[in-house]
Amino acid sequence: MRNKQKFKLWMAVTGIVLTGMFLGEGDVWAAPEKQTERNGAYADVNTCLNIREGAGTQHPVLAQLPKNGYCEVERREGDWCYITSDEISGYVFCDYLETGFTKEEYLTVTNQKEMKYAYSLQQKENVAAAASIGGKRQEIVDFALQFVGNPYVWGGTSLTNGADCSGFVQSIYKQFGISLPRVAADQANAGTRISVEEALPGDLIFYAENGSVYHVVMYIGNGKVVHASSSASGIKVSDLYRAHAVSGARFFIS
Template identity: 60%
Template sequence: MQKLKQRLQHKRIFGMGGILAGILAFTGTVYGAPEEMPEENQVAYAEVSTCLNIREGAGMEYPVIARLPKDGYCEVKKEEGAWCYIESEEIEGYVYKSYLETGMNQETYLRRTGREEPVYAYKVENVEMNTAGKGQEIADFALQFVGNPYVWGGTSLTSGADCSGFVQSVYRNFGISLPRVAADQAQAGTRVSLEQLQTGDLIFYADGGAIYHVVLYLGNGQVVHASSAATGIKISPVNWQNAVWGVRLI
């Protein structure tokens, strides 16, 4: 009789343990395991008026290696004090945490920013030397409008512009007048070779000798431009095959 009572008591204990294990398995609680940021909450964007510097290390003393445009999309990989280590497409580095809007997934990012697709970081070269220049100021201003629509014949930086309308409106903000169409803009300012390009210069593309497109040079082989109705205002590599010359207006 005594042995039977002991067996029943043993069964009740193990039964309670099984229930507890089941509860822990159901809730996903694992005691002692490190807490990780859920993947859906790693998405963030740059909440700035122009662009956010991406640095090589977690501190202002580290060089700038790239920039994240206004509303630029990134994923937060880890936090180090006031800094976040982020990844934006193929670019990784550190940004100051206070300028990031965090805690969302990609769907929420698109809804909050009003973008149809993510806007990513772009690389820069010798940015510390160029930051004080007017060309960099113009480039930073233009980057605010990445993701906005392309509209044929348009000149609005927010509601829509075509390629020549985009650069005309950007430069108008700095008190510089440009003709309306790309072919005429190509004759303005000072013509420079592609080897002499500086941040803020215009680059013209031609096909069969006819100018058909204008872009604004960011440096390091990158441009910002009103591309097409499908892609809007975007950052792209220079199309060196069709680029013919640059124009400097400052």
């Protein structure tokens, strides 16, 4: 009985109320394990699924979810589901979704090696434009990629012996007759200012935190960038860090 009295006193002190259960003497109460939510879904379509601003075909399309593209269903409004896919949210027709998966289950069911997310219409146009532009853009990207694996050196501008982020892009552009300021903050204010979504292969994208630019990368397409990253990893190819990507700059047209 003493254990029960202590347990009741503990409940009174902590303010916890237990209902629908009885603990016998010597029993230990444990909170139930939280179940993994299966609100993941993927687009069961042949090409892509339109994501709209509102629940209905009268609303404009703002993005598309590709075949087998992953999203999370936030809520259902009649025949329409409000979804989030990476950084894009909107409405899709529910009948075109296969639902009830965790991310791990999604990769297994769809036989995907990595997550596939929605893309904005602007991103789709950029991919098509980049494919048709080629020319100098492709030359610049190809030239930059040959230095992947070389060292990062703070204050450096050598593509072989070491460069920092701004020195790397400055030296790349110099080979094509384009003059850039030395530091990333000044580079961000040069050229033609563009949004991150408008970036095409060969354009520069700037990372900032608390309003201050601290890093510059070169966009190479498909959500990837090449940059002089750090002394630990050197010049490398990475995914675009969208959380800190604030603006872009364009220094040539074709």
